[in-house]
Amino acid sequence: MNALDAVEAALAARPVPGTPRPFTFPLASRTRLSGGLSLVTVNLPGRPLISASLFLPNGAVDEPAGEGGATVLAARALTEGTLRRDAVALTEAAERLGASLHAEAGWDATVAGVEVPAERLGAALALLAELVREPAFPQREVERLRDQRLNDLLQAKVDPARRAEEAFIETIYAPGTPYARVAGGRRETVATLDAVTLRRAFERRGDPARAALVVGGDLAGLDVGALVEPLFGDMAPSGPGAAEPVPLPVVADGLERTRVRLVHRPGAVQSELRVGHMGMPRQAPDYHAVTVMAMILGGLFNSRLNRKLREEKGYTYGAGAGFDFRRHAGPFSARAAVNTDATVPALTDLLAELYRMRDAAPEEAELRAARDFLVGVFPLRFETPGPIVASLGGLVTFGLPDDELDRYRPAIDGVSGADVLAAARAHLHLERLAVVVVGDADAVGADLEKAGLGDVEVVRDPDLSAEEA
């Protein structure tokens, strides 16, 4: 056999997969501290870097519109000093433990956490407790964080993806409702934030069922319950403070008809595209069918959008689509950054793929590819403690049952083509779309008008230097 024949003989037959080794989501133990806070522990032998996170129910969605950005900034301020020590001393104490101490908030929760080698877990948890139980919200640091956020908003104006995101959400949601702004807040409200509003945001009471301390890693020889009881045992699970709960916010659809908005970016060599509308909440009963549908449309590398816009047309480095699942209806968007010349052709193809998703059930092969990916990638997602802790915390944040992660793979595997079609028809509202283009209006405006998607509103951002004043 010559060399070429040997290559062919070796490679001609595709391998068939072996037998999967069983994988189940690691077993978590659930208990309550004396004050009622839920403690979730998950022992992961061989993982000496422990991940510990406290999930609190304070989310940006619950803050008053006039204080937009307060919750996100409050979380950021937690690491800026406690009643016992200032930010530098706090940081140095964590660094001496080799611990990264962090706190952040999003729409649905505030999360403070630490990653630390197992032998220093106790000391790191004490710092975590200090952070969330005795925050100082020092005025000087709060004002600095506020100013940094304002500067960050300036930078967002010239980042095409961030500018598109901002224009997209303010188009799909009714003005004044929470998701119409980014979670970190807009300029007008961020500028008014101070230590008092931040403390109020952090101390806002929430549903006690939506708080938990989650600790994961190699816990051999560690009594986590005994470590955390003195630190968090007397903590009220409804949140750190005593402020009254706020009524649930109204997240309202802002689209009565299709709106086309073109944000002028002079000389841009690409157009950043966002097409979509208000989506659906995480707790929706057809979550799994929608997840499979979104994979086929814009999740996999060979999703319909990426195959068409990238691998057939070469219009973009990558196209995708998906639902941002939150407690209330987050956005659904399809996205791509395309070369300026391709703006209208790419939009046309993108819209055609959205419609095709509603026309007929997916082909068997693409349905199988999406399901097999979501089911098969499960053990990869949960290789290390960080993602395991985050997912267990997510169950708490979203009020999902304890066995949600165990049910995930059978539920995905059970999604049929008819389910995908039903999900597309129920959740893609193509007659009322936001079409946002961040690009050179002089180059693409006329073609966009002619495309007949709707009247084109051109948005011209104020001069950057004027805005700084």
Next chain:
Amino acid sequence: MTIPTVRYTDERLPNGLRLLVSEDHLVPVVAVNLWYDVGSKHEQPGKTGFAHLFEHVMFQGSRHVAKTEHFALVQAAGGSLNGSTWLDRTNYYETVPSHQLELALWLEADRMGTLLDALSQENLDNQRAVVKNEKRSSYDNQPYGTWQEKLFGHLYPAGHPYHHPTIGSMEDLDAASLEDVSSFFRTYYAPNNAVLSIVGDVDLEQARAWVVRYFGPLSANPAIPVFDPHPLPLTLGGEVRETVPDRVPLPRIYFGYRAPMLGDRRLYALEIAAQVLAGGKGSRLHRRLVRDAQVAQDVAVFGLGFSSGPSVMMGWATVRPDASIETVEAGVFEEIERICREPISLDELARAKALIETDELGALQRVGERADRLSMYATLLDDPGEINRQLERYLAVEPEAVRAACAEVFVPDNRVVLTYVPAEAAADTTEAA
């Protein structure tokens, strides 16, 4: 604290493929990581961006795999995958559930052996368009997007293999031909120019059998051109400054220095210096410029290690709208001068080491990272055992070593300073036109 030792086997197939296998059965996943000893440094004048364009072509099919099928098969197997190109190398990797290892190996072997069977003008043109859009997305349409091209352009003289950016130029991408693809493949994509690492839930004998079966018949290229190092003086020999008007609201100062090559122990001292200068809220620059004086929005300092010429130590500071560029720059360089003059404190050193230790522990948890590092050290330093020596090399650094390494590298006549300033005038002109 002890970091678990990565145990691995190291062997070569008769055709020169270097195979590293490391078993770890904690989770039923396995990583495959294939490094080819070819990067943008191998590109000839007029053909910049080619190594990266070629990486895209590697996903366009081979004799037994259709266009885009590589991604489709790995994703349907529940895997994650990609490829990447950098100055010194190109790598391809998959992490898959362990019962799908054979598929990943077969896919890599099929394209190493038979890529040209599937090559077409249509696929090349398509990926050329994709890469040009990658360049637009990642560089041309990004605020401060030109910094890398400018910084490297100044740190390495014209004609040096690190002078041009990996993404290349639009003109050169346009000029790439099918013949270029074929000859690049025949030259560099051979088993004796590659390191294959397999890490995770795998049986060594089984892995070896599959590798021998799929890669064994592939022919070596006996004529891979030797790439000689392109040494340069450790210092630039004079400060280079450039002011860059850009569509940005906040000015930003980038600074870069030539540094010792990969494998040089001084790089560990410089990494510790980077941590002390700008690693987190306790660092000197953050404390001085962001927290106390409140003149900077953010600061960063880090190193990029290279194997055929000087590495780069670099960083940036973004200037707040109400602050002066000069104040921020003076603050940055005063702190850099101080770290060249006075040894860091033992507490600073201990904190930096503790954080590096945790980072190492975190990174080495993942089979994908372990496979990547084994391939990297084998390819760039011819010694995969370096994976187990990194932490001790950091822990061996003393304050005086940090000072001495800084004093060699962080000198004014070794630095490039790029100052990005808001281009208001330019924007106004465009609006008026």
